[in-house]
Amino acid sequence: MTLQIKRLALLIGLPMFITSTVAASLSVVASSTHAQSAEQTEKEVLYWYDPMYPQQRFDAPGPSPFMDMDLVPRYADEGGDGASMLIDPTVIQNLGMRVTPVTRESISQTVEAVGTLGYDERDVAIVQARSAGFVEKVYDLAPDDVIPENAPLADLFFPQWSAAQEEYLALRGMGEPQLLAAARQRLRIAGMPPEHIAALERSGKASPSWTITSPIGGVLRSLDVREGMTLPAGASLARINGLEKVWLDVAVPEAQVRNLKVGQKVEAKLPAYPGESLEGIIEAILPQANLDSRTVRVRVVLPNSNQLLRPGMTADVTLSRDEDEALVVPTEALIRTGRRTLVMVAEGEGKFRPVEVRVGRETDFKTEVLSGLEEGQRVVASGQFLLDSEASLRGLTTEPEQSPEDTGPALHEAEGTILSIEDGMVNLSHGPFKTLNMPGMTMAFPIADPVLLEGLKEGERVQVGVSESDEGLVIERIEQLGDQP
Template sequence: MSGAARLVTLGVVAGAAAWGGLAAGERGFTVSSLQDAAVMQVSMLLGRDVAAMPAPEPTGAVIYWRHPDGLPEWSGTEAVTADGRAFLPVRSSEDISLDPSDKPVAAPAPEEGGERTVLYYRNPMGLPDTSPVPKKDSMGMDYIPVYEGGDGDEGSVTVSPGKRQRTGVRTSEAVLAPLAASLRAPGIVVLDERKISVISLRADAFIETVADVTTGSTIAEGAPLVTIYSPEIASALAQFVTDVRSEGRQREGARQRLENLGVPGEVIDRIAIEGQTTVSIPIMAPRSGVVLERMAVEGMMSEAGETLFRIADVSTVWVIAEVPESALTDIVPGSEVRVSFQGLGEEATPGRIATIYPELDLLTRTAKLRIELPNPDGLLRANMFADVEIMLDQTPVVQVPEGAFIDTRDRQVVILDLGEGRFRPEPVIVGRRGGGMIEIVSGVVAGDVVVSAATFLIDAESNLNAALAALAAPDSAPEAKP
């Protein structure tokens, strides 16, 4: 054969190889077998010895093991046949098509107890073309039978081990456990309403002296704040001293009057023992805390009820958080929270919800929650901003990874792993999310295995199978009218 003829023949062989590549994948040939055949044909055309052209060695990692006789059996690990022969390793350079459902294989043998009914034959290339009888496509490949009760009419799909590894399919088990869901809400620090005291007089009086305390000063319980002179109190004291001197005992009425005017009990006892009255009456701090406000000034005239001091015990503070109205169903008193403050670092302070306020804000449609936090060091100050993380209801629920959930707005599904490489989309109703997991209200139970990665690839293939089944379903003949 001349050189020109050989070149023409080589071009024809190359064109035929391009067309035959598709059929080769369907027939189950590997890259290695195709290379061997190509080497043999080219060697014959060029007149060379085939033995002189060694086939390239397979390269790449072993991705699965195949049956030594070429049967449609694979394994993700090393395995042996029924007669004890080892499966052959298939490396990445040899893999072309690993899905047995795409190969034009013969119809399986009837199951014991009866034959399966063939519904139709589908196009081997996945085109929307079906036939009620066996046929071949334009490239000579046999149409694939779809049986009654098989996967084809349910949208399920079978994926071989090699294809699963190649596409990165991973599965996870649905578990029944508390969902690590939380809600973040803004908060603000306020003082404990039960630990605020207002110091005022119950009678008109003059302020004689004021203790060396100012706004922000820390004061102990019983420490003197002011001394006062009140004509009304002085008159009551004189009557009390007269009763003690004349009768040698205290009259309950006189003592009660002094207590009603705000005279401390210690002062009354001392006057009763000494038998002498006093003009200046000291007023002491009713509790330990921080002075929030000082209005007393030496020499001033203070009317009854006028505020002289405001003192608050800051050993415990409140954090008021606001949450949306829609979140109230998942929040109950006693729920755990973590509160963090921008000015105090990233470390969060644990706590619990003490009270859920009974009213909602009309404008913001939010509810207020009260959290009580200890403040022994006094670092938490009124009106500080807080970031509140509320741990929602911890009732165990069925949950799967968020990556397993497919939401196309028209449908919400997860892909169930049925075993032996078979997968099926399952409609679900979902609930809350948290910690990378999503609650499944219905559709999946604890223990089901779902696909958590490459879900869209399997879902797309199952949708194709379902569409083919719908196209192949015979239209019901219209009933004849009488």
């Protein structure tokens, strides 16, 4: 028994320094078993099995085809019901097992991250030349200056405007409404803004110069004009970013993104203003992740009416999700094998049963259970690894969760060559059944339906799907792959 436990500990990856603990802790069970060996010779044997491959059952004793050891009998009254195992209360006390209930609690997920302030790229104004002209004057400004709305940027001269304005003034004195409307339309086509046309109508004087101003208040990001420059129509002159709001760009680990949603509240603390915190909301969870840092960018909008927040500053960000009800167990109760997650359910009177669960969020040393358990059940929170080892030795397995539509048995697939077909049995030299952790070998399989054997012959390559039953592995599906090369 001790050798089997050590082999199992190595198989599931337990460190060697606890392997001895496992063996010693279960020695009470082992010694009790040896003490009753004479009595067990008269008990009913259900089947024989290899403790290293407990899912494979044999009808007779003999050497194991998997390991260099003899098969072990499983007796009818060893305790348990095939899905659970019975542990003596003295053993439970010696192992120091602790059992805790499955509860439904209010949990909230908090994510801590770091963000950087940036400009609101939606609050942007681009100033362009409406016509070809010249730069007469540039006001005393430079990039990154903070300017108010309607701040003058430069004076431009447009020769095309001069002729169009003179034509308009001449037609205005002729009293021809249609011609005057056409002249006004030519002014708009020439690029004159409405306010400049209105000033021409009021003053009656042509003015081919125009002072361009900032349409919004904010930061002058660029100013691409100098005195004496020649400007083509449509040339960009300046770019202004508003400062009423700023964007906080937060890098969130991709594993935490599922706990976030648009509109969620965010708290930010800036090192520049210790003791103060700002509140914002998540405006967008950007679609592309960073391959180097494995993070996803989250955009948060922060108000900045006093303009104390400056793009480029960093912030410590707390993203908290609203509390909701969830089924939880202590995180220490989980047995993570790498392929699945198990818990040991205490059923009372010393009975324990392994159950596969699907888990979600983790918070405050508790883990959300999405499926596999119900409120009020009791799970082992301490000593569960020893029970899991014993469950593996006894051949107890958990059944995979099935959808309502999936009512048929799970099939395990492998390829092989038919050696013989006799009395409804197929003697098959098959490869490994990976889902059973069963290596390739030669063995005979019963057929669930004799119709499956029609058209099959010795030497053919086939792919089989088998299910587990009380009689062992049964072929539920068999397909021809062609003759053996």
